[in-house]
Amino acid sequence: MSLDDAATKPHDRLAEHLAADMERVNLLIRDRMASQHAPRIPEVTAHLVEAGGKRLRPMLTLAAARMCGYGGPYHVHLAATVEFIHTATLLHDDVVDESTQRRGRPTANLLWDNKSSVLVGDYLFARSFQLMTETGSMRVMGILSNASAVIAEGEVLQLTAAQDLATDEGVYLQVIRGKTAALFSAATEVGGVIAGAPEDQVQALHAYGDALGIAFQIVDDLLDYGGLSEVIGKNTGDDFRERKLTLPVIKAVALADAEERAFWVRVIEKGDQREGDLQQALALMQKHGTLQATRAEALDWAAKAKAALTALPPHPLREMLADLADYVVARVS
Amino acid sequence: MSLDDAATKPHDRLAEHLAADMERVNLLIRDRMASQHAPRIPEVTAHLVEAGGKRLRPMLTLAAARMCGYGGPYHVHLAATVEFIHTATLLHDDVVDESTQRRGRPTANLLWDNKSSVLVGDYLFARSFQLMTETGSMRVMGILSNASAVIAEGEVLQLTAAQDLATDEGVYLQVIRGKTAALFSAATEVGGVIAGAPEDQVQALHAYGDALGIAFQIVDDLLDYGGLSEVIGKNTGDDFRERKLTLPVIKAVALADAEERAFWVRVIEKGDQREGDLQQALALMQKHGTLQATRAEALDWAAKAKAALTALPPHPLREMLADLADYVVARVS
Numbered sequence: 001m002s003l004d005d006a007a008t009k010p011h012d013r014l015a016e017h018l019a020a021d022m023e024r025v026n027l028l029i030r031d032r033m034a035s036q037h038a039p040r041i042p043e044v045t046a047h048l049v050e051a052g053g054k055r056l057r058p059m060l061t062l063a064a065a066r067m068c069g070y071g072g073p074y075h076v077h078l079a080a081t082v083e084f085i086h087t088a089t090l091l092h093d094d095v096v097d098e099s100t101q102r103r104g105r106p107t108a109n110l111l112w113d114n115k116s117s118v119l120v121g122d123y124l125f126a127r128s129f130q131l132m133t134e135t136g137s138m139r140v141m142g143i144l145s146n147a148s149a150v151i152a153e154g155e156v157l158q159l160t161a162a163q164d165l166a167t168d169e170g171v172y173l174q175v176i177r178g179k180t181a182a183l184f185s186a187a188t189e190v191g192g193v194i195a196g197a198p199e200d201q202v203q204a205l206h207a208y209g210d211a212l213g214i215a216f217q218i219v220d221d222l223l224d225y226g227g228l229s230e231v232i233g234k235n236t237g238d239d240f241r242e243r244k245l246t247l248p249v250i251k252a253v254a255l256a257d258a259e260e261r262a263f264w265v266r267v268i269e270k271g272d273q274r275e276g277d278l279q280q281a282l283a284l285m286q287k288h289g290t291l292q293a294t295r296a297e298a299l300d301w302a303a304k305a306k307a308a309l310t311a312l313p314p315h316p317l318r319e320m321l322a323d324l325a326d327y328v329v330a331r332v333s
Numbered sequence: 334m335s336l337d338d339a340a341t342k343p344h345d346r347l348a349e350h351l352a353a354d355m356e357r358v359n360l361l362i363r364d365r366m367a368s369q370h371a372p373r374i375p376e377v378t379a380h381l382v383e384a385g386g387k388r389l390r391p392m393l394t395l396a397a398a399r400m401c402g403y404g405g406p407y408h409v410h411l412a413a414t415v416e417f418i419h420t421a422t423l424l425h426d427d428v429v430d431e432s433t434q435r436r437g438r439p440t441a442n443l444l445w446d447n448k449s450s451v452l453v454g455d456y457l458f459a460r461s462f463q464l465m466t467e468t469g470s471m472r473v474m475g476i477l478s479n480a481s482a483v484i485a486e487g488e489v490l491q492l493t494a495a496q497d498l499a500t501d502e503g504v505y506l507q508v509i510r511g512k513t514a515a516l517f518s519a520a521t522e523v524g525g526v527i528a529g530a531p532e533d534q535v536q537a538l539h540a541y542g543d544a545l546g547i548a549f550q551i552v553d554d555l556l557d558y559g560g561l562s563e564v565i566g567k568n569t570g571d572d573f574r575e576r577k578l579t580l581p582v583i584k585a586v587a588l589a590d591a592e593e594r595a596f597w598v599r600v601i602e603k604g605d606q607r608e609g610d611l612q613q614a615l616a617l618m619q620k621h622g623t624l625q626a627t628r629a630e631a632l633d634w635a636a637k638a639k640a641a642l643t644a645l646p647p648h649p650l651r652e653m654l655a656d657l658a659d660y661v662v663a664r665v666s
Contacts (some may be wrong), residue, residue, distance in 0.1 A: 037486055037490050037511075040492065049535075058485055092455060094449055096447075096452060116430055118425050118451055119492065122488070125485075126479075129462050130475070130482060138466065141462070141466045143467050144460075145459055145462035145463040148459035148462065149456060152456035153450045154452060155455070156373050202603055
């Protein structure tokens with residue numbers, strides 16, 4: 001189940017409330033992804049940007065700024081900045097993961113080549129820095145350049161932690177805080193900063209984005225094993241095949257007896273995977289209750305996200321952000 | 334012949350004059366390439382940064398700032414920024430070009446993998462933006478983020494122009510201005526800006542860096558065909574094999590008769606290269622004098638670089654920069 005097809009959609013309510021702002025963000029994105037000299041750049045970018053992504057991260061920036069009473073123009077620049085950083089990251093991720101599908105379509109590295117994905121990603125990173133420079137806020141630039149470094153660091157950490165059974169929950173948290181939560185928390189924080197919100201509210205917005213991002217990624221990793229359903233769907237097991245150490249596996253490895261440990265060593269460390277191994281992995285997770293335990297952690301982080309919001313004044317957008325935290329974890333049924 | 338082994342070395346005189354500053358740059362680079370969580374990052378970075386590169390670009394920033402009387406600390410940050418951008422670009426270039434050697438050593442993508450090169454490059458880009466943010470100068474950030482976008486644009490343009498015989502000298506100039514000259518001109522310009530130099534001097538520093546970078550790249554492309562010597566060395570012909578349209582080839586294609594054109598179509602557009610084709614390509618370039626004509630263009634750009642310097646007040650560093658422009662083209666004997 002994706003964010004798009006559930007019954008309750010706080011995401012849609014956010015999109016409706018922020019429609020005028022989002023329209024300006026989309027215009028700015030289209031304007032800035034252009035390149036006078038290299039038409040390959042907008043081709044590749046449009047393939048990804050216009051593929052019907054949820055624009056969740058730029059909406060977080062807009063919502064944070066609006067909740068804090070911002071009336072200026074720069075939340076639009078920051079929302080576009082955040083989307084450009086996200087898009088650049090996706091282009092490079094697909095090269096690193098050798099992915100062939102993203103959002104139900106062939107990836108750019110498949111349609112064009114890895115070279116184009118690497119270089120167009122670099123272009124979008126640079127464009128994102130140009131955009132944030134236009135806001136004239138040094139603090140905003142500090143936050144977003146830090147976030148960019150933390151994202152890359154998280155991705156490198158994930159690379160070196162893959163296939164390593166010694167990866168524990170602490171390393172996992174660092175990885176997902178980097179690769180996912182850092183941009184969520186920067187997105188909400190800069191919204192507060194550009195609005196000139198009081199320091200405690202800025203910190204609360206950061207804490208909300210951080211916890212929301214962590215919950216979001218834990219749920220993503222859980223859904224990669226089919227969530228709590230016992231049915232193996234067509235999208236089940238990608239992380240298993242790529243030998244990534246995500247929370248359900250890390251918990252199962254920690255509880256494994258000698259025989260189970262030998263199984264994990266074979267399939268994750270040695271990469272010797274055979275027919276039926278995914279089923280066996282799922283059976284071990286169910287035996288030790290690690291899918292349920294993973295979901296419980298996601299619920300904890302969603303609760304932390306909602307708790308952070310209480311430091312902010314009442315506002316319809318605040319309620320939507322709270323609902324969004326619930327909704328992110330409700331994806332696991 | 335590399336920049337390192339000629340008789341006259343303005344580069345060495347610059348290094349001597351700027352030794353104290355460069356020491357601080359190197360310390361800052363070592364400090365900022367560290368990563369608390371992902372040791373792979375400093376490993377990959379150190380492989381490249383400490384491989385004995387010439388540090389030409391950071392020296393340009395230091396020289397520009399000192400020439401303009403700067404006494405503050407931030408030229409060191411900017412020089413490190415420029416070197417980080419350059420290093421990130423090299424990491425990604427080697428992935429894009431599938432290179433196996435750089436500065437006489439195996440490339441990072443060969444020693445580790447493409448994934449590490451892509452992600453560590455991203456980390457260094459982000460770190461470069463953090464560094465420039467610390468200077469507190471919005472103008473500097475605008476210049477360097479623009480340069481980063483122009484670099485990526487130039488690389489994409491090079492990608493799409495490769496193997497295309499319609500690539501003309503205008504496109505070639507755009508490519509090398511992007512992939513090489515943009516960082517040279519930004520490096521010198523930000524040195525002047527941070528020093529608070531008058532606007533005409535800042536513009537002169539930009540013009541010097543731009544022309545120096547163009548001369549530098551034209552010479553590099555000429556040396557890839559062995560310069561004006563008729564001997565085919567072990568490093569001759571990489572661009573030919575990669576079917577890149579550089580100036581000596583573009584000029585030869587423009588002067589080709591029907592039979593010669595068929596040759597270029599076969600080896601560059603179709604990539605059908607056989608034994609003896611490099612010799613044949615060199616013979617055509619010699620026939621039409623395109624190696625000499627290419628060298629003449631490099632000399633023109635070096636003269637432009639020196640002319641730009643006349644807008645700056647007399648200074649020992651100004652003389653070294655003028656000599657550097659001569660030296661860059663003197664690499665072609």
